[in-house]
Amino acid sequence: MIRILKALAKAFTPQRCAYCDDVIFPQDLMCEECAASLPRIEGEICTRCGREKDECSCDGEKYYSMLAAPFYYEGVVRKGLHIFKFRHGQQNSGAYCLEMAETFSERFAAEDFDYIVGVPMTKKSIRKRGYNQVRLLAKGLSECVNIPYREDVLIKLYETRPQHGISYLFRKGNLTGVFDVGNSDAVRGKKILLCDDISTSGETFNECAKMLWLNGAEKVCCICLALTKSKKKDK
Numbered sequence: 292m293i294r295i296l297k298a299l300a301k302a303f304t305p306q307r308c309a310y311c312d313d314v315i316f317p318q319d320l321m322c323e324e325c326a327a328s329l330p331r332i333e334g335e336i337c338t339r340c341g342r343e344k345d346e347c348s349c350d351g352e353k354y355y356s357m358l359a360a361p362f363y364y365e366g367v368v369r370k371g372l373h374i375f376k377f378r379h380g381q382q383n384s385g386a387y388c389l390e391m392a393e394t395f396s397e398r399f400a401a402e403d404f405d406y407i408v409g410v411p412m413t414k415k416s417i418r419k420r421g422y423n424q425v426r427l428l429a430k431g432l433s434e435c436v437n438i439p440y441r442e443d444v445l446i447k448l449y450e451t452r453p454q455h456g457i458s459y460l461f462r463k464g465n466l467t468g469v470f471d472v473g474n475s476d477a478v479r480g481k482k483i484l485l486c487d488d489i490s491t492s493g494e495t496f497n498e499c500a501k502m503l504w505l506n507g508a509e510k511v512c513c514i515c516l517a518l519t520k521s522k523k524k525d526k
């Protein structure tokens with residue numbers, strides 16, 4: 292009965308643009324205006340930080356070898372991600388996973404990852420939000436690119452302040468010791484793709500990659516939906 296009600300509700304819920312939330316045709320994923328104004332990362336791209344060459348923010352060694360994202364975190368992508376994270380916009384994940392899958396095939400086609408893992412959230416924040424938005428992206432991407440998804444690999448031990456809300460100097464300290472590997476047998480000798488929604492300075496990815504590396508991972512690469520543009524003063 293519940294399943295029938297859910298199907299009915301879905302049939303009568305209008306399809307909405309994954310970026311601006313406007314009502315669109317049922318077969319579409321986004322409206323024409325958003326499709327035309329997506330802040331795509333394109334042209335000559337730095338494979339280490341995932342940004343266009345003139346936005347490159349590489350600053351020293353990282354525990355991951357490559358980072359890729361389809362978009363910059365601005366304009367309609369910023370708007371869509373806000374709905375996705377804070378206004379129960381779970382339905383947006385399908386459109387986002389397709390974009391990430393396209394970026395994956397452009398940049399990571401030569402890699403043979405053993406599995407995809409999401410940057411973990413604490414149980415408390417998943418409870419508070421009602422869902423884990425990174426899990427939706429990582430799992431969706433894994434289905435699109437046909438690479439297994441694992442959930443038992445990384446854990447977040449305690450809550451931290453959001454990385455984008457604090458200055459660069461404090462970001463590293465904010466994350467030290469926050470993540471751990473829940474299953475080191477699953478990590479040793481493996482090539483792992485880490486997935487997140489947004490990356491600012493790459494510190495969250497780096498801290499997760501560090502734990503994977505310390506537990507014997509052979510290679511770690513990262514993918515997210517959006518990257519903030521580098522702020523020279525913030526470096």
Ligand SMILES: [Zn+2]
Binds near residue numbers: 308
């Ligand atoms: Zn739109």
Ligand SMILES: [Zn+2]
Binds near residue numbers: 339347348
């Ligand atoms: Zn770079």
